[in-house]
Amino acid sequence: MIVQSLTLQHDRKTTVPGLREALTALPPVPPPISFSEYAALSAGDRDVYDEARQDFVRLTLRVPTPEQDVSARILAKLIASNQRRKNSRRGIMISAPMFYGKTELALLLARSVEREHARRYPDYTERGEVPVVWIEVTDHATGKALLAQIIRFLAPTAAEPTRINTHDLRRQAVELLHSHHTKLLVIDEAHNLGGSEPSSVIKALQNESSATVALVGIDLAGGKAFGSGEGLQVTMRCDLVELRKVDIRTDSGLDLWKRWVATFDRNLPLCEHRPGTLTRNHLALHAAASGRLAILAMIVERLISSILGEPARVDEEVTRERLFAVLDGLRQTTPVRHRIKLDDLVDAA
Structure with a gap:
């Protein structure tokens, strides 16, 4: 498995090289591997693979609006x-x-x-x-x-x-x-x-x-x-x-929000990821994100980062406990004061 690390040379978009780097820094999805294959990698290769997965989520994984x-x-x-x-x-x-x-x-x-x-x-x-x-x-x-x-x-x-x-x-x-x-x-x-x-x-x-x-x-x-x-x-x-919040009280708004959540769910670059938990919790995610796509994307980014940051993990499954930890942290560190509790979330079917 060959994974190239993303190297950024410029901090600002307000220069020609910096803007062009921002426009072209779109890492591809890292090749999927099993968790046992991941565990067999050297520590350095795991770090590179984890970094590539986080770069993909931060810079490439988007939903159409x-x-x-x-x-x-x-x-x-x-x-x-x-x-x-x-x-x-x-x-x-x-x-x-x-x-x-x-x-x-x-x-x-x-x-x-x-x-x-x-x-x-x-x-x-x-x-x-x-x-x-x-x-x-x-x-x-x-x-x-x-x-x-x-x-x-x-x-x-x-x-x-x-x-x-x-x-x-x-x-x-x-x-x-x-x-x-x-x-x-x-x-x-x-x-x-x-x-x-x-x-x-x-x-x-x-x-x-x-x-x-x-x-x-x-x-x-x-x-x-x-x-x-x-x-x-x-x-x-x-x-x-x-740009407005998504109003899920309308059929079109609910369909749009569900498509966004499902798109993120399908494309999470986690070992042996089985979509389901994000999709089943689309209503809770709407409440946590206050209907805003940018906050939904932040939740997904922090979810990946938190899972990859568990040094003793034995799997990378998206569980309601892992999702709640991210949502609870969001409530502590951003102006979004949602009331989502662990019991409000469900695991994948």
Whole structure:
């Protein structure tokens, strides 16, 4: 059995190498083996295998969502049309509270744009093309700071002038986006933008650059950044995708949640895993996750980590005791204060 360890060289998505690493770091599912075969491995090989399994769960194991399909269709149309517009180009907003998977959705969209560009232009990296730019804004970020991040992303070695006005910064940023054939500009944590200046800068970018702007953040349409004043002009130029809790009181919501849980259950990279316990406890998991996919994914990730962290384990079966230990820990360490008890859970049939 050959398992390659995942090696990451960059900590941030806000550089070209870091973003491309984030878009391509998708480890395959490790080859399945029996627990006896696992126990026969050397300690070093077990560590590598365990690490590969956790990397698969953290980085690769995902479930399809309705918002992914909607966002992908919107973005493809915007990118196609914005390159032919001369003014008032449209963008996309991805808005939700915390723990709803906003950044994960934005990464998925960025990955699709990068892959499509690579398919059409296989030598795009040699030509210096950067189809996706990713920036993250901090609290009370100004328009000048936003433009400076774009410039640093695309020209990290360029000397930063000590004194430059917003107009010249914008011109430089627009020229770089054009010369690098950028199609998507992701502004993550966009709710941190405040005041009219950042909104006017984003509006100017939409006017002057053919790159489609994707704003990602908390309560964007109703918050301080884009809910009123000049920010509202940006909102009106964007298609809004809001991520919501799954309401299992509806048939469609219940079916969607059950599919998500079953998908995770089928794909757990555990030795001799038999799906069942997660699926049978889908209602308890909904309560524990408060209907949020990002927390469900966190539960699955912690479940794998906790099982692989048992040094004296004799199997890797998902039991209600192991699942409850994770749910109880979640209650202690996150804002989700669920009331799931051990007796609420059942084992696989």
